[in-house]
Amino acid sequence: xxxxxxxxxxxxxxxxxxxxxxxxxxxxxxxxxxxxxxxxxxxxxxxxxxxxxxxxxxxxxxxxxxxxxxxxxxxxxxxxxxxxxxxxxxxxxxxxxxxxxxxxxxxxxxxxxxxxxxxxxxxxxxxxxxxxxxxxxxxxxxxxxxxxxxxxxxxxxxxxxxxxxxxxxxxxxxxxxxxxxxxxxxxxxxxxxxxxxxxxxxxxxxxxxxxxxxxxxxxxxxxxxxxxxxxxxxxxxxxxxxxxxxxxxxxxx
Numbered sequence: 001x002x003x004x005x006x007x008x009x010x011x012x013x014x015x016x017x018x019x020x021x022x023x024x025x026x027x028x029x030x031x032x033x034x035x036x037x038x039x040x041x042x043x044x045x046x047x048x049x050x051x052x053x054x055x056x057x058x059x060x061x062x063x064x065x066x067x068x069x070x071x072x073x074x075x076x077x078x079x080x081x082x083x084x085x086x087x088x089x090x091x092x093x094x095x096x097x098x099x100x101x102x103x104x105x106x107x108x109x110x111x112x113x114x115x116x117x118x119x120x121x122x123x124x125x126x127x128x129x130x131x132x133x134x135x136x137x138x139x140x141x142x143x144x145x146x147x148x149x150x151x152x153x154x155x156x157x158x159x160x161x162x163x164x165x166x167x168x169x170x171x172x173x174x175x176x177x178x179x180x181x182x183x184x185x186x187x188x189x190x191x192x193x194x195x196x197x198x199x200x201x202x203x204x205x206x207x208x209x210x211x212x213x214x215x216x217x218x219x220x221x222x223x224x225x226x227x228x229x230x231x232x233x234x235x236x237x238x239x240x241x242x243x244x245x246x247x248x249x250x251x252x253x
Contacts, residue, residue: 011233027104031102032228095180100129107187140178173208176208211230212230215230
């Protein structure tokens with residue numbers, strides 16, 4: 001899995017040049033606007049909720065002594081919780097709503113890499129691509145929250161919270177990469193087969209998602225470039241994985 005994780009991350013190196021070479025920037029206009037608006041709304045909501053959540057957590061400590069310290073801890077924990085949930089919501093909102101715009105991008109990359117496609121594609125429309133994106137991301141959102149909540153609880157335990165931070169990052173990375181890979185898989189596999197395909201290649205999803213998460217650490221520029229670069233990188237590696245799968249199937253026959 002580590003090898004595939006590195007491969008997924010390495011694909012970012014040539015993404016910018018490939019976008020320019022194939023003239024794909026025009027497809028990212030609407031997704032970039034979606035990304036900026038979504039990020040702004042989540043930041044505003046997080047700013048308004050952080051103090052309230054911190055005060056609520058502080059009420060758990062009923063004594064006066066140590067109240068100030070516990071309040072500071074409560075504010076810190078509330079900040080982590082809001083940041084984690086905000087990132088989760090941001091990822092899945094922009095990936096779901098951008099699906100109809102990202103599918104053509106991944107298709108052009110596939111045609112460029114394979115010279116015309118891997119095999120006959122499943123027919124899809126703007127509406128079906130949007131619904132597929134919403135369905136995949138609602139499913140991933142539920143799974144990610146299910147894993148994230150217990151990880152956040154672990155953050156209150158000293159020493160353990162160091163490892164829980166890394167685990168939380170990897171969980172977020174996996175589901176980010178999952179969503180990016182599905183823009184290509186949507187043309188080849190149905191819903192259930194796509195889930196199985198990504199599970200078998202968790203490393204590629206995590207590697208792509210690590211790049212996604214790292215881009216978001218770059219102020220302003222990150223939310224502009226995150227979709228173009230991560231989707232392009234994911235398309236490259238997903239097409240390669242599909243080719244390897246098809247070759248393997250032919251050999252077995």
